[in-house]
Amino acid sequence: MRAKDIMTTSVVSVPLEGKLEEAVRLMLDNHVSALPVIDENDELKGLVSEGDLMRRVRGSGGLRRSWWLDILNGAGDSAKDFIKLKSHRVKDVMTREVVSVEEDAPVADIARLLEKHRIKRVPVLRSGRVIGIVSRANLLHALSALPEGAMQEPTEDDRALRLRINEALKEVPGAAVSLINYTVENGRAAVWGVAESDFEENAIRVAIENVPGVNAVDVHMGRLPIWVYGI
Template structure:
């Protein structure tokens, strides 16, 4: 699946000239934790999220000070002050956010979310915001994913399992043997760790037509 197949296109967005209070109100009313900031032409300028608001001056000085603040440069301290004190969304938002193209594969989204620790990524087409993809959208994609299409029959099952055992399962090079009789899979080989045994069983169970798995490790 591609990003465009799973993204949300009806995106709640906000102008950089709106107030921070308005942004908080919109997020609360729509049960979202962040939203894109766009100009009048629909170009993405940034993201405003809960993470941008938890160090606001409205929450008191203890919410936005840290031991390392005094060691930072004057420019960095000034920037932090503007972000936590300005009433404008454009000043409080995170600028130059991570984005992704609508034709990118979903695995790329999942990897970016994991690596960057983000919950949502704006989707761009020719520089314009066309959607947003979130962790919830990825969960929905799991529900929509096609089921295994392995052909019926013991030989097809055996062939499919053997191929999958070598695809980043941790079992590469262990020479796991597979036999199948009436849909019952038998796994043989020198597999010592419990996690590797578990991985082999899950590989077998993920193939359509498997009625059971017997381990002979």
């Protein structure tokens, strides 16, 4: 099983020249905790996460340093800190050294990367462009769907079916596709994620059941907390 077999394909990204306010709004609207940062050619340039934003909050609440004095003394890191705390540009705050994988990366290798770098997710690339995200949740969902932990390579038919399911989910009104993950084995789809209501969950199930080639659907979806919707 490879990255392309388990990744979330509906990736929400932010432009390199975007503003932090835009990134925050995208995170809130799509209920995600990190966004790939892409340039005008859709190539990955960085990642902006809740962690990057929280560092700004923590930094702004402490004692103010004489950053200009540090600069005169040659402390370049202080100037870097100042930019991260004060800038409203995504490119000034984002993490630039992003761990990523290619679409054919084995799932076992991805798991080792997440553990080694102590990260929650990796962008999946094709020719430098982001085509998906693999998170710890994606890995757990994939493992739980396998019989007796067997890590089998999906057939080309199952891979093609997964792509059709992805297109079908985009047609479900109001569904947060970025929060839905699914695997396919021998025509059987297993679906995880969160939905706003029972009606939305059923709509997701119906959409997948109507995809030609799907012979069964197992749905394991939770509900987003009420506060997420601003109620």
